[in-house]
Structure formats: C-alpha cells, structure tokens
Amino acid sequence: MKMNFIKLSFFFASVLLCFTSCEKVDFGGINENPNEPTQPSAGSLLANAEGAVSAYLGATTPNLYVQYLSNGQYDEESRYQTLNWDTDYWYGMLNDIDRMIQVSDNPNQIAAGTILRVYLMEGMTTRWGMLPYSEALQGLDNQFPAYDSQEEIYNGLFSELDSALAMIDAGGMAVAGDYIFGGDISRWESFGQTLKMVMALRLSNANPSLGEQKFNEALGKVINSNAENFFYPYLADENNDNPWEDRFLAPSFRRDYLVSDVFVNELVGSGSPSAPEDDRLWGMADPAFNSGTFVGAPYGQSNSATDDYSFITSDIINSQTAPLYMFTYAEVLFARAEAAHLGWTGEDAETLYEEAITASFEQWGQTSAQADAYIAMNGYTGPESIGYEKWVALYFQGYEAWAEWRRLQAMGYGFDLTAPSDLLSNATGIPDRQAYSATAASLNEASYNAAIQAQGPDALNTVIWLFE
Structure with a gap:
C-alpha cells in the first residue's frame, strides 16, 4: 500500500512538472483541421453573398403589392399582413462582402463585390428608406449606428459604384466564386453600368439633376439585347433551384399563387379570355384548368377554387432552372424612353418605347x-404609355417592379392600382415601404427614434424620400 502511494505521488508530480515546465511550448497547428481553412476565401464569401440575390428576386410579397399575383385560399399577404421586415439577413450578406474585400488582392474581385454590395443596399433602401449605412457593420466599434437619410445612402452608393467601375481591369484576373456571371468581369461591368442607369432614373422625382448626370454617364455602356439580360442562374438541384418551383412542387407542394384579375384583365384588353389582346400573357401565365381560358383570381380575396383561375406559367413554377431576372433589355429601353421624355437625352422616346415593347x-x-x-393598337401617347407598359414588362420582377411603380406614381404617370378594401397592419393603401424589424427600436433606440422623427412613422404607408 505504501509503495503504491509513493508511485502515484511520483506520477502526479511528473505530470505537474510537465505542465509547469511546458506552458510556453508552441503546439503549432495540432488542433487545426487542414481540410477546414480558418480564413474564408474571397471566392467562398462572394458565392455566399450571391445567394442573397435569389432571396431578393424570389420574394413573393412585392409581386402581390403590384398586383401581378393573387393569393389562393389564404389572402392575408395580398392584404398586407406583414408589417415588420427583418434586415439582419441582408446586413449579414453585406458583411460577407466587406470581409471578401478585406481578404482579396484582386481588383476585379473587389469591384464585383462592391457592385453586388451596391445592388443589395439599393434594394434595401427602396424597401425601408433610412437605414444604417455609413456607420453600419462596425461591430463592437459602433454598436448603435446612425440611420442615414436615403439621399445620403444614394450619394454613397453612387460613389461606391463609380469607384468599382473605375478599378475594373478587362485583362485582369477572373472573379472567384462568381456563379451568377461565371467570373466574367465584362459582365460585371455591364451589370454595374445598368445598375447605375436604373438608380439614376430612380432619382427622377427626388433629385432629377443628379439623376440626369448619372444616367448619361451610364448611357451607351448598358445591355443592348435580350441575350444580355441579367438573371439568377438556378440549377436542377434542391439546394439552388428556382424558389417558385419549390413552392409549387417539392418540398412545399402549395397552389397558393395565382395570376391576379387585375393583370389578366389588362392583358386580355380588347381581346377575349381565349385570345388576349396582349400575346405576352401566353408566356406569363397558363389558361385556367377548368375553362381553358385566361381567368384572373380576384385580388385581395380568398380564392380556394384554384382550378378556376390562371396560374403563373408552368415554364416557371414547374422548372427548377427557370431564371429570375435582375434587369432586362426591355427595362433599359423603357428607362431610355422616359429619359428622352424628360429631356435628359437626345434620343427619341417613341422609338425607344416601341423597341422596349418588342424586347x-x-x-x-x-x-x-x-x-x-400590339404596338399598332397601343402606340406611344406620352409618359402614361411608358408607365403602363413598364408595369407589364416588369412582370415577376418583384421588388424592382414595386420600386418602379412607386416612382412612376410619384412622377404622375404610373399605372393606377387600387388596394383591397379590407387591409391589415394599419395599411391605408398599397404599401409605400416596409417597416423595420420588430426589435429595431429596442436594439438601437436613439438612432431608430431619430430616423422615425426624420422620415415619418414606422408604417407601411410612410412615403420615402425617393418617391415623395
């Protein structure tokens, strides 16, 4: 027994001596997995951030705001049930882009990331209005960032975009991790210029002088055919397929989104439900199952007899790889037509209007x-023609369509839409913005209150600076 005690004492003393004498030993990477890098690559960060584009393009709600779609049995979304919308996901994607810029030494990579950052942030400010921008994403260095005005955000985004476009090296390295444009920096440059043109026109009501300047800087550098349309490239894979296919087939198996009576009736026009005046309806929707004709579902109502109504074209809802568009040639042509009407350019509005419809x-x-x-029956009569035709052409482009509809309304020649009579979330009409997250006030009280005082109530029908 005594001998065992001596042996144990010697053992513990040896262990203690080992730990005390080796406390400064460098164990190197003994606990690091060589197959899991601790420093994320620029490519992986960009690839992750590009996923946000799908979330933005595939959103259901803005397509209901502009009355392309009606709900099936559950009508709350078309009556504006959701008041508060969370920004955390979007700031998370912007943070990934910022980290990518920090770890990259490829100018083209940095330029592409910056252009994507501008695209996402512009989408955010058209949804919420004032947001943290100049002080955002500083972590513990600034836990309570101020909300910048929308004008300040726009000025900053133009500065970022111009800087990114200036650093592009056509003969330089490809963009790593880019599955939207396949690493092609020339596509990123064209996308950045098209984004600049769209943003410039967005200022037509709020700051037309700056809008005209930026529009003309982009003119001649944007897409010039349908072959160059910008879209999100989905795969025949459940991890990265078209979200509309997921809603109608696996994994959701829901038949809840129908084409609205507002949209169908406009495109049927002087024709008939079996032979619409506007043939685009054949590419945008399917005839109703029960009648074999185009029948729109009443907007803002419960429509449980779904086989009585037209669904979104099966080319979209039954296809994993159906693209969703970011910007199109038709949108660019309508933008140029409107800019000509405004006197921003010397181009001919009527010619561009007709080219836009054809595109x-x-x-x-x-x-x-x-x-x-169609053009022979619907010739150019002024900006109201652009307002209506652009609403049609932006079908299924969700947030882009909603932003342009609000801007065109502010300009006085947008296509008029009527909100349902029984609205939710204290809405008084078609939403003018989306409210901040439900926790925004408690997490950043002083900055939130300052934004509300400057912008107006945190409600769906507070009109933001761009569209006042």
Whole structure:
C-alpha cells in the first residue's frame, strides 16, 4: 500500500512538472483541421453573398403589392399582413462582402463585390428608406449606428459604384466564386453600368439633376439585347433551384399563387379570355384548368377554387432552372424612353418605347410580328404609355417592379392600382415601404427614434424620400 502511494505521488508530480515546465511550448497547428481553412476565401464569401440575390428576386410579397399575383385560399399577404421586415439577413450578406474585400488582392474581385454590395443596399433602401449605412457593420466599434437619410445612402452608393467601375481591369484576373456571371468581369461591368442607369432614373422625382448626370454617364455602356439580360442562374438541384418551383412542387407542394384579375384583365384588353389582346400573357401565365381560358383570381380575396383561375406559367413554377431576372433589355429601353421624355437625352422616346415593347414580347417568348400588331393598337401617347407598359414588362420582377411603380406614381404617370378594401397592419393603401424589424427600436433606440422623427412613422404607408 505504501509503495503504491509513493508511485502515484511520483506520477502526479511528473505530470505537474510537465505542465509547469511546458506552458510556453508552441503546439503549432495540432488542433487545426487542414481540410477546414480558418480564413474564408474571397471566392467562398462572394458565392455566399450571391445567394442573397435569389432571396431578393424570389420574394413573393412585392409581386402581390403590384398586383401581378393573387393569393389562393389564404389572402392575408395580398392584404398586407406583414408589417415588420427583418434586415439582419441582408446586413449579414453585406458583411460577407466587406470581409471578401478585406481578404482579396484582386481588383476585379473587389469591384464585383462592391457592385453586388451596391445592388443589395439599393434594394434595401427602396424597401425601408433610412437605414444604417455609413456607420453600419462596425461591430463592437459602433454598436448603435446612425440611420442615414436615403439621399445620403444614394450619394454613397453612387460613389461606391463609380469607384468599382473605375478599378475594373478587362485583362485582369477572373472573379472567384462568381456563379451568377461565371467570373466574367465584362459582365460585371455591364451589370454595374445598368445598375447605375436604373438608380439614376430612380432619382427622377427626388433629385432629377443628379439623376440626369448619372444616367448619361451610364448611357451607351448598358445591355443592348435580350441575350444580355441579367438573371439568377438556378440549377436542377434542391439546394439552388428556382424558389417558385419549390413552392409549387417539392418540398412545399402549395397552389397558393395565382395570376391576379387585375393583370389578366389588362392583358386580355380588347381581346377575349381565349385570345388576349396582349400575346405576352401566353408566356406569363397558363389558361385556367377548368375553362381553358385566361381567368384572373380576384385580388385581395380568398380564392380556394384554384382550378378556376390562371396560374403563373408552368415554364416557371414547374422548372427548377427557370431564371429570375435582375434587369432586362426591355427595362433599359423603357428607362431610355422616359429619359428622352424628360429631356435628359437626345434620343427619341417613341422609338425607344416601341423597341422596349418588342424586347418584352421576345423576352416572354412571343414574336416581333406579334409585338408590331400590339404596338399598332397601343402606340406611344406620352409618359402614361411608358408607365403602363413598364408595369407589364416588369412582370415577376418583384421588388424592382414595386420600386418602379412607386416612382412612376410619384412622377404622375404610373399605372393606377387600387388596394383591397379590407387591409391589415394599419395599411391605408398599397404599401409605400416596409417597416423595420420588430426589435429595431429596442436594439438601437436613439438612432431608430431619430430616423422615425426624420422620415415619418414606422408604417407601411410612410412615403420615402425617393418617391415623395
């Protein structure tokens, strides 16, 4: 027994001596997994951030705001049930882009990331209005960032965009981790210029002098055919497929989104439910199952007899790889037509209007001859023509369509839409913005209150600076 005690004492003393004498030993990477890098690569960070584009393009609610769609049995979304919308996910994606910029030494990588950052942040400010921007994403260095005015955000975004476009090296390295444009920096440059043009026109009501300047800086550098349309490239894979296919087929198996009576009736026009005046409807929707004709579902109501109504085209809701568009040639042509009307350029508004309709027809699978016949009945009569036709052409472009509809309304020539009579979330009409997250006031009280005082109530129908 005594001998065992001596042996144990010697053992513990040896262990103690080992730990006390080796406390400064460098164990190197003994606990590091060589197959899991601790420093994320620029490519992986960009790839992750690009996923936000799908979330933005595939959102259901803005397509209901502009009345392209109606709900099936559950009508709350078309009556504006959701008041508060969380910004955390979007700031998380912006943070990934900032980290990517920090770890990259490739100017083209940095330029692409910055352009993507501008695209996402512009989408955010058109949804919420004032947001943390200049003081955002500073972590513990600034836990309570101020909310910048929308004007300040726009000025900052133009500065970022111009800087990114200036650093592009056409003969330089490809963009790593880029699955939207396949690493092609020339596509990023064209996308950045198109984004700049769209943002410039967005200022037509709020700051037309700056809008005209920026518009003309981008003119001639943007996409010039449907072949160059910008879209999110989905895969036949459940991890990165078209979100609308996921809603209608696996894993959701819901039949809850129908084409609205507002949209269908406008495109049927002087034609009939079996032979609509606007042939684009054949590419945008399917005839109702029960009648074999185009029938729109009443907007803002419960429509449980879904087989009585037209669904979104099966080319989208039944296809994992159906693209969702970011910007299109038709949108660019309508922008140029409106800029000509405003006197920003020397181009001809009527010619561009007709070219835009033709591009939209071809985008939706119709022929130029069909477009010509439609134009013959729907010629250019002024900016109201652009307001209506742009609403049609932006079908299924969700947040982009909602932003442009509000801007065109502010300009006085947007296509008029009527909100349902029984609204939720204290809405008084079609939403003008989305409210901040429910926790925004408690997490950053002083800055939140300052924003509310400057911008107006945190409500769906507070009009933001761009569209006042």
